[in-house]
Amino acid sequence: MTPFKLSDELLEQIEQLIEERNNSTLLQILNELHYADIAEIINELNLEEATYLIKLLDSEKTSDTLTELDDDVRERILKNLSAQEIADELLELDTDDAADIIAELSEERKKEVISHIEDKEHAKDIVELLRYDENSAGGLMAKELVKVNENWNVLTCVKEMRLQAEHVTRVHSIYVVDDDEKLKGRLSLKDLLTTSTKTHIRDVYIPKVDYVIVNDKAEDVARVMSKYDLEAIPVVDESGRLVGRITIDDIVDVIREEAEKDYQLAAGITQDVEADDNVWKLTKARLPWLLIGMFGGLGAASIIEGFETAMEKYVVLLIFVPLIQSTAGNVGIQSSAIVVQGLANGTIKGKIFHRLLKEFVLGLINAIGISSIVFLISHFGFHTPYLISVTICVALITVIINAALIGTFIPIFLDKRGMDPAVSTGPFITTSNDILGVFIYFLIAKLILGF
Structure with a gap:
């Protein structure tokens, strides 16, 4: 087609x-x-x-x-x-x-x-x-499904299924309930076709069945269905009664909408907007983080101003400020993006200390590699004095490790506080690392060069 x-x-x-x-x-x-x-x-x-x-x-x-x-x-x-x-x-x-x-x-x-x-x-x-x-299992589910009572025999079951199937677009599963409508399990179509018509459903149904509760978050439902490759999943209320089912097409919509929201948050857009929305709505969504970025830039500028006297003597340090800021921002975004992705798909487990330790080692390896290249270019390419080149590299290593740790810690911290960790990526991480990066850079320069 x-x-x-x-x-x-x-x-x-x-x-x-x-x-x-x-x-x-x-x-x-x-x-x-x-x-x-x-x-x-x-x-x-x-x-x-x-x-x-x-x-x-x-x-x-x-x-x-x-x-x-x-x-x-x-x-x-x-x-x-x-x-x-x-x-x-x-x-x-x-x-x-x-x-x-x-x-x-x-x-x-x-x-x-x-x-x-x-x-x-x-x-x-x-x-x-x-x-x-609307963002819960109850808000996603449909009432149309096929269910049979555990006390029916196979013949009665088939008759009832024919009646119910008229109102169901696609039959993914046959669910088994008791007299109180509580979910007991699921029924295999193969077992139904190969079993005597007088056999009771309670003797042939499969008791193991994945399900979700009406108040479960949509993201949690998506995670369960993705993990177990389910085309549909039953929904029960707080008492365990079968009240509906969720199909894969609804979950695809949830995953797409969540991905779009996270992408916009990572880009510093605070509201759900589209390209065709009016200028005022787009402005409201984009301006807040731009203002935060602006104040972050002013903060970095004020730090540089505090070292104005030293700059008169070591003006070459200013040349590498953009390098420090961009590297810190990039490392922070990389770390936070990986953590946010891991939190979204449930792969981040264990203590936060182990995660930070792993990121520290990774940051140290990357920092040594990058700073080695910077030292060669600075000292031999720009003919920067040896001690100043060393200063730049030590600062760069420190900034990269700091940015990696911040990019890892903040999303996990926000997630544990019930906030969307995606908000930590993009402008938030970039701005915080810009300010801290510049501060660390000049602080280390002051310690090494003694100004």
């Missing part, structure tokens, strides 16, 4: 057909496309054109397309749809996707839409999902 690529020619054709109200040709084109590709087209249209296409498509394709739209585009389109139209689309969606869409509406509009959903059981499930935090 050739991946879909939206061309200017196709977009212009769609816009022209909408203007002409040529519904038959439009449907002919759109019916051959995946709903994700249709969403890509709608994201590029103006509001009137986008709403027209949404209303033109059949209800099943419309509902799937809505889930793939950019959040701001979907929000504008939903405002153009009546409560009944939105309710009709929600009927075609699994409860988790329906809850995600309805969560974007105002409280008054939510109640109005829910009241128009004809399937009251579906509406009840959506309302239940809305109670959970």
Whole structure:
């Protein structure tokens, strides 16, 4: 299958057909496309054109397309749809996707839409999902699943499964519960097909099953599913009752969103923004860390000013200030990035002292290698006096080790305090190491050169 690529020619054709109200040709084109590709087209249209296409498509394709739209585009389109139209689309969606869409509406509009959903059981499930935090297992799960009672025999089980499967898009697993709806295990399809119809499920089900609890964090759910290569995982409440399941497509979204957030935090962007957001929103997201960086630069400048007298005698030291700052920043970012990644995937274990010791040794090796090259270039290339070249190298070694330790310690410290360690990378580490690097540089120069 050739991946879909939206061309200017196709977009212009769609816009022209909408203007002409040529519904038959439009449907002919759109019916051959995946709903994700249709969403890509709608994201590029103006509001009137986008709403027209949404209303033109059949209800099943419309509902799937809505889930793939950019959040701001979907929000504008939903405002153009009546409560009944939105309710009709929600009927075609699994409860988790329906809850995600309805969560974007105002409280008054939510109640109005829910009241128009004809399937009251579906509406009840959506309302239940809305109670959970969107970043929890409960907020990710769907109510649609296939479950069987441990006291049924195989024949009864198969009949019930046929009825339940009508409401499930894809059957990943068959879960076994007791009379109180508590999760007991899972059922192998092979065992079901090869067992006598009179056999009870309690005699053939597999008691070992991975599960998560409704209040578990989305990141923890992603970690479990990734570790055990699961396509779906059941969700239980605090009493152990089976209440839903989470599928791999929802976890992929979590992993992508978390990666985007961490990437932005590492770059010094404090809010979730996109390139198409307005200038004011982008400014609010980017300015705070830029201001911190500015004050960090002023702090480094004030340190240099404190050694102004010495600079008159050893002006050559100023030439290597950018080297000290950039090296310290780079080492700190490398260390923090590795630690943040390890914290995210759960590979960082053990005592913090051992982690710092390892980073110290690594920093020392890198520092000796870099400072050796700097000494050769400084002394023989720039003809810097021997003692000053030694001073620069000793300072560089100290700065690199210090930056490595800071880049390792701060993310772990923040994580233990319940904060996102990704905030420690980027501008935070760079700024702190700039200031400390310059201070260490001139302090060591003062000790060695005696000014």
